[in-house]
Amino acid sequence: MTGGAVVLAAFGFSVGTASAAEFDPSPTCSALHPSPEQKAGTLDGFVIEHLPDGLGSPSDFEYEWEDVSFHSRVWETGPDPEGAYKVDLTVKTLRGERLTDLEAVKDFLVEYEEKEPGSWQLVPVKVGGYDGLLADNEVFYFIEPGVAAEVTIDKDRFTDEDLVDTAAGFRPAPTP
Structure with a gap:
């Protein structure tokens, strides 16, 4: 295997005998082994019931701020001819004591996303029964004290309806 083929194989892509000049890094490439949670359509106790068509490969991340x-969970398409990837969709849960209501979630996100206070154009929405706020390519919503969710989407490829439908299907999993 050549060096490039080894790298591709290490990321779970199958590699044939094509030369580098024949290789087509199309956006349809995907990881061969998604995690059990990705297969089940869950993330941090939330179900993911709706996704728009045409998403790239998913990756999961955990962090704190x-x-x-x-x-x-982030879906990315790529690589493009320059080797870059593009984020199609992100769903995320936010958990913390300071998330006491929708206004507190908004205030936190203004700080986290480094928005200019008062300049963020937000529209109130209901997302799967939860109070939320919609802005351009994202929607966030309050679940209960200490828990919120956010969905962002690539508006060049997907519609407002894709954003809202995905958010409505991203909610706490029912308890047995």
Whole structure:
């Protein structure tokens, strides 16, 4: 295997005998082994019931900022001819004591996303029965004290309806 083929194989892509000049890095490439949680359509106790068509490969991330923990799943398409990837969709849960209501979630996200206070054009929405706010390519909503969710989408490829439908299907999993 050549060096490039080894790298591709290490990321779970099958590699044939094509030369580098014949290789077509189309956006239909995907990881061969999604995690059990990705297969089940869950993330951090939330179900993912709706996804728009044409998403790339998913990856999961966990991180914390200012005592709020994030669990996110990001779908990316790529690589393009220059080797870059583009984020199609992100769903994430936010958990932290400071998330006491929708206004507190908004205030936290203004700080986290480094928005200019008062400049963020937000529209109130209901998302699967939860109070939320919609802005351009994202929607966030309050679940209960300490828990919120956020969905962002590539508006060049997907519609407002895709965004809202995905968010409505991203909710806490029913308890048995």
